[in-house]
Amino acid sequence: MTAHPVWMVARREIKTRMLTKANIISMAVMLLVIVVGAVVLNFFIDQEDEAPTSAIALGQETTALSPHLESAAAQQGVELTLSTIADDDAAAALEAEGEDALDAFVSGDPASPDMLVAEQPDSNALGLVDSAVRSYVITEHIGQLGGDPAAFAEAMAAAAPQVASLETPGEGMEGPAYGISMIAITLLLIALISSGSMIAMGVVEEKTSRVVEILLATIKPAQLLAGKILGVGVYGLFQLAVLGGALVAALTALGLTEDIEVDVGGTLVLLIVWFLLGYAIFALLFGGFAALVSRQEEIGSVTTPLMFLLLTPFYATMFIVPNDPDGATVRVLSQIPIFSPFMMPVRNAFGGVTGLEMALAMGIALATIPMLVWVAGRVYQRGVLHTGGRMKLSTALKG
């Protein structure tokens, strides 16, 4: 029993693309960039993560500041080491190096103390002493005026406006589903542009090298095209999986994904289904059209219109759908196979699509694929033996 020709063609595509020196090197470089980037990022994040420390010593007459310093340190997130030393020891302690180094020595009247530092005042120490002195002065004055400093502190903490809005915000633009569906269609666009041109170049390469005549003597043009699309698709997914996986792994290792919650339910499955449908439709168009030309330099003349065909639904989705996710225009457009892979996932994120609409759009897209296979296969069969200038589409389709 031998493998199916479509799979054999696909395997050749994967093998020849995956095992080239250029591919292995570029993949390795990209992986290296991700790993190095993660390590470098990790280094900076670690630095930020470490709480700033401050070592402050108080003179005997200034110890009244210590509760205020401690609460200020707690507020500002500074790890404070507090000590009390004699004035005479201050100079030596400030000039000491290493773990025991003192940032500042505060002495004198707690309401306006003297702050002695080695050279420049440490910003953390200065901030702490500053707040502590203010808080000390306020407390003292409230006490003198007969008030309760604790009640005052409580009242200050509660002093913030309570915001209320008339309309409850919808899930809409801000919902994570919207963001993820936009990311998904952007990925679809990028995947289609890169794999579309890969398919087009592969088709023309077979035409230019004339190997296609031997292939067509053995297998059907539709099989050859399907194998090519499958192979390039698998190769593209592999790239996406390796690089995307490395990126996710790196981010997870850094603990950056904790805040992102993805609903790994129906939404994700739907995204994948539409991704595959969109890939199949556009890949067939790219493959079929590419067969019309004979040289690599002419590829642009067939891929440019296809790029427009790709960007139209992408921008239409980006600009029309968020404004009016359930309007008549969007409803109609999202049933058209070229638009549906882009529009449906985004519409679904807004929650306005009925199951029937979704099923209909999928049905139409699915029904389009065999039709496109037939048309692309036909254009392909006629186009591949045509050499010279660009072949007209009508000539390729005719009788």
Place this chain on the structure above:
Amino acid sequence: MSVLEIDHLNKSYGTLRALKDLTFDVHGGEIFGFVGSNGAGKTTAMRIMLGVLAADSGKVRWDGAELDLEARRTVGYMPEERGLYPKMKVGEQLHFLAGLHGMSPGEAHEAVERWTDRLGVGPRRGDHVQKLSLGNQQRVQLAAALVHNPKVLVLDEPFSGLDPVAVDVMSGVLRERADAGVPVIFSSHQLDLVERLCDRVGIIQSGQIKALGTIDELRTTDAQLWVLDVDADHAAVTEAIGSLPGVTVSANADNARAVTVLAEPSAPPGVDQQVLRRALELGAVREFSPVRPHLVDLFRGVVSADTEAHEAKEVAR
């Protein structure tokens, strides 16, 4: 015995009729030479046999059944325009093609080694095709046609661009395949090669078979032909011998001193003796020998007859 039948194929490209009721067959164990001038329809016919092109009408049959995709997988094909993946290794490429023709990986591996060694490109199995010389690429191309142990061989110009050693190897391989019962059909412009190698020949002109048969059959004509070399003036010879009934004299292409004498089938029996007697009367006869036309002559005859007919038609218009 297996037969490849080409039955009333028609194909037009716009207003140009490339094939007109093209009909012939090739038997198993036979090497069939497909000969014709450029644009006569050889490549079109071969492409239709392989299903690469669709005929307007007509059928290609193999053992009585239509040659469909499944049956075509057992055909070895060498297209006129050579084609292999330039950036693929020779071995991998042949392995891939063998797989497409339905071979298992194990069989394919063995066949690739055998054929690359046989065709002298064994050491190049690990090289990309584009690194090979044109002649070696041609050998790989032939290996691609043979690797799956085909039951029918269709080769378009397999000898063009080969050095004499490769031509010998190729001839040997074709003969060996034919002896194994495979019908082999190939087109070529190297008529001496066709004459030496082929069991039967078809001459195609303007999409039609103009002459078909074994080399012997084709060379045997009802008219008799001699080369005559006499120590006498050409004009005198032409006058003396050309006056015999049904006999014409023309200049000989190979020997300036000699003439070619042609006796129509209507000439009386014993006309050769009459020609010789008259020649002796003119002078010493150096050479008088019967000639059988070579394939080249037959081919020229077919082509020129067609051209004349064509010109006549043009004039009539």
